[in-house]
Amino acid sequence: MHIDTRERNYIVLSVLLMLIFATALMVSAFAYGIQVPVPYERVDPRTVATPGASPWGNPVEERVRELAPNKYEAYILAQAWVFLPNKITIPKGSSLTLYVTSKDVQHGFNIQGTNINMMILPGQVSTLTATFDKPGTYNIVCNEYCGVGHQTMYATIEVQP
Amino acid sequence: MYKTSDKLTAWYIGIGMAALFVGGSLGPLQKLEHVGINLYTALNSIGLASYYQGLTIHAVLNALVWTTFFIVGFFTFIIPRSLEKPLTMPKLNGLSLILMVVGLVMAAIPILMNLATVLFTFYPPLKANPFFYIGLVLVVVGSWVAGYGFYATYLSWRKEHKGEQTPLIALGSIITMVMWQIATIGVAIELLVFVIPWSFGLVAGTDPQLNRTFFWFTGHPLVYFWLLPAYISWYCMVPKQAGGKLFSEPLARLVFWLFLALSVPVGLHHQFVDPGVPQGWKIVHFVLTFSLFIPSMITAFTVVASLEIGGRARGGTGLLNWVRYLPWGDPSYAAQNLAMILFVFGGIGGLTNASYNMNLAIHNTMWVPGHFHLTVGSAVTLTFFGIAYWLVPMLANKPLWSAKMGVWQAWTWFVGMLLMSNALHIIGLNLSVPRRTMLGAAPYAATDWQPMLIEAAIGGTILGISGLLFYINMMGTVLQKKRLETPIEMPVAEVYHAEEPVPNWLDAWRPWIVVTVLLIVVAYGPVLVNLLSNMQLTSPGFKLW
Ligand code: HEM
Ligand SMILES: [Cu+2]
Ligand SMILES: [Cu+2]
Numbered sequence A: 001m002h003i004d005t006r007e008r009n010y011i012v013l014s015v016l017l018m019l020i021f022a023t024a025l026m027v028s029a030f031a032y033g034i035q036v037p038v039p040y041e042r043v044d045p046r047t048v049a050t051p052g053a054s055p056w057g058n059p060v061e062e063r064v065r066e067l068a069p070n071k072y073e074a075y076i077l078a079q080a081w082v083f084l085p086n087k088i089t090i091p092k093g094s095s096l097t098l099y100v101t102s103k104d105v106q107h108g109f110n111i112q113g114t115n116i117n118m119m120i121l122p123g124q125v126s127t128l129t130a131t132f133d134k135p136g137t138y139n140i141v142c143n144e145y146c147g148v149g150h151q152t153m154y155a156t157i158e159v160q161p
Numbered sequence B: 001m002y003k004t005s006d007k008l009t010a011w012y013i014g015i016g017m018a019a020l021f022v023g024g025s026l027g028p029l030q031k032l033e034h035v036g037i038n039l040y041t042a043l044n045s046i047g048l049a050s051y052y053q054g055l056t057i058h059a060v061l062n063a064l065v066w067t068t069f070f071i072v073g074f075f076t077f078i079i080p081r082s083l084e085k086p087l088t089m090p091k092l093n094g095l096s097l098i099l100m101v102v103g104l105v106m107a108a109i110p111i112l113m114n115l116a117t118v119l120f121t122f123y124p125p126l127k128a129n130p131f132f133y134i135g136l137v138l139v140v141v142g143s144w145v146a147g148y149g150f151y152a153t154y155l156s157w158r159k160e161h162k163g164e165q166t167p168l169i170a171l172g173s174i175i176t177m178v179m180w181q182i183a184t185i186g187v188a189i190e191l192l193v194f195v196i197p198w199s200f201g202l203v204a205g206t207d208p209q210l211n212r213t214f215f216w217f218t219g220h221p222l223v224y225f226w227l228l229p230a231y232i233s234w235y236c237m238v239p240k241q242a243g244g245k246l247f248s249e250p251l252a253r254l255v256f257w258l259f260l261a262l263s264v265p266v267g268l269h270h271q272f273v274d275p276g277v278p279q280g281w282k283i284v285h286f287v288l289t290f291s292l293f294i295p296s297m298i299t300a301f302t303v304v305a306s307l308e309i310g311g312r313a314r315g316g317t318g319l320l321n322w323v324r325y326l327p328w329g330d331p332s333y334a335a336q337n338l339a340m341i342l343f344v345f346g347g348i349g350g351l352t353n354a355s356y357n358m359n360l361a362i363h364n365t366m367w368v369p370g371h372f373h374l375t376v377g378s379a380v381t382l383t384f385f386g387i388a389y390w391l392v393p394m395l396a397n398k399p400l401w402s403a404k405m406g407v408w409q410a411w412t413w414f415v416g417m418l419l420m421s422n423a424l425h426i427i428g429l430n431l432s433v434p435r436r437t438m439l440g441a442a443p444y445a446a447t448d449w450q451p452m453l454i455e456a457a458i459g460g461t462i463l464g465i466s467g468l469l470f471y472i473n474m475m476g477t478v479l480q481k482k483r484l485e486t487p488i489e490m491p492v493a494e495v496y497h498a499e500e501p502v503p504n505w506l507d508a509w510r511p512w513i514v515v516t517v518l519l520i521v522v523a524y525g526p527v528l529v530n531l532l533s534n535m536q537l538t539s540p541g542f543k544l545w
Helices: A005-031 B003-034 B040-044 B051-083 B090-112 B130-160 B168-183 B185-199 B208-236 B249-262 B279-291 B293-313 B321-325 B331-354 B358-362 B367-396 B403-431 B447-479 B509-533
Strands: A064-068 A071-079 A082-084 A087-091 A094-102 A107-111 A117-120 A126-132 A136-141 A154-160
Touching (some): A071 A087, A087 A094, A094 A107, A117 A126, B003 B051, B003 B090, B040 B051, B051 B090, B051 B130, B051 B168, B168 B208, B208 B249, B208 B331, B208 B509, B279 B331, B293 B321, B367 B447, B403 B447
Antiparallel strands (some): A094 A126, A136 A154
């Protein structure tokens, strides 16, 4: 089959370019410890918010816990159209491990200005750990359509100096 | 000879254009809402309940109805002409039209009654009226039936032309339909096995993660179903319109086969941030997605080289000066060339979306609509407008009402889209502004979003005007009394190196189908087995609008 020499060289170059891109991305993903949510645990969305049935059934004030100095975990329940708890306060430099699930429909969970961005699905738990070095207020925004009140669904993380 | 198929084509593309008219007119409203000009309260009186009902209408009509109807109509027109043979089973193609129209009406009623405000991705457990889903299934099944009509025509052509190569236009079209047939199995399972019984209340729960995975099995190849018909026009028709020739036909064939094999096993790149999908499989799909870079790069080279032949034949010289000699005054040409340019940006953005780590920054932000308005909203839609500029006159046997207005339409779309998509990309990437959100009413909306949202609103308004120019031109064409003096012919580009034979493996179905199925089994088999064996049908439905 006839392939023009210039076109042949160009295709070889494209293949090389693709391999370089893909490798660079993989390397940087591992080097920077890029995290995506991975299967953690299944829950039953119908009962997950029942008191005593799961950490998401605990009173809202008890869902954020300090495990060690500067090491926090938060069990956040997404539901139309709030995150509960909807305000988390931690000191600067803390690491925060998030466990988020939904008791109704799909929601999004994007901490603005960070790389934390995950889907929240009923029946699944999305978990990631983030470290907050800069003080300030971070918005957690629901970025998946979840009904007519979707645009009002957000929470905040207060990182204290 | 082509009377029946031409009549069908006219119906398909007429309905498609009507859908885009309704769906498209909501686009500018969304953009204006984002900058605080809320026209939705005014529309309450005519029955539009919310921003989100409008957004459902916008995306279902534009991305699902306009595209599918136009594509099936376009294929009904070009396959018989490419094979020089009328449809062998025209009744089947007629049935397809009926099924698609019935499905469209059945889905439209609940949408308009605000019973299906679930957006075009209808992620469970948001639960719409069952007839919404049944209508969508009928539209898809109707498109399958059209495919069966094309296969029948093609098989009988092959019997009559033993040993001959399939003409490229027909081959590309049939490959597209076969890919679509395979790809839509995902959404068919999602709807028929899980969602429809659940929406009727026959089963109490569904598994959202499993349903999403079936959805994206279809959702990604869907974009190639939109794009490949545009490629057919770029490879096989636009070079002719530019006075050039198709530079390397064998590579064009290879590209279509590669899209058949690679379109499906990449869908997980839409689910990088899903909690229930194992990381290893996300990476496999990420790598496979990158392999789609190759057929796209080949397309860029071959199409530009084919146009260059035209530019030089028309007197152009120099390294780039030939570009000015291309037929920019022809609206069909101008629209499609501008569509190609916008697609370059769309392609670069697409690489970003598919990049495992970049995806975190842009998933479900305004970057995403910024991206797909360049692809389906421009590369595809503007190319289809370009095709309509010769196809509608040919079908109506009337000259295009105004070529000048057509050229203006193409350029305004180009400028409007550059403004809108540029702004949406920036606010998505830098400011994490969420998509599918009534931003004008969001309590967390920040003032530093405003400048870009204003740019996007200006772009959206220009796009709205551009759309109007298209419809005025189409109406003017169809309603005028003037007839064509010289008949129009379907543009078919000659092949540059016609003396070189095309190898047989580029006209053989079996090996390519085997590769396609194998790749799907490898890339999706374990994921689906895992999700199915851990399935928990625990989510009841919710109507939250
Ligand atoms: C008149 C020109 C258009 C304008 C001004 C426009 C504007 C918009 C805007 C602002 C959004 C984002 C809304 C949001 O995320 O809240 C959107 C979404 C969308 N548009 Fe368009 N659009 C136009 C034409 C088109 C065309 C031609 C297509 C496809 C053929 C299209 C397909 C879509 C789709 C699929 C969505 C996504 C909806 C979703 O996320 O559920 N649009 N459009
Ligand atoms: Cu939400
Ligand atoms: Cu939401």
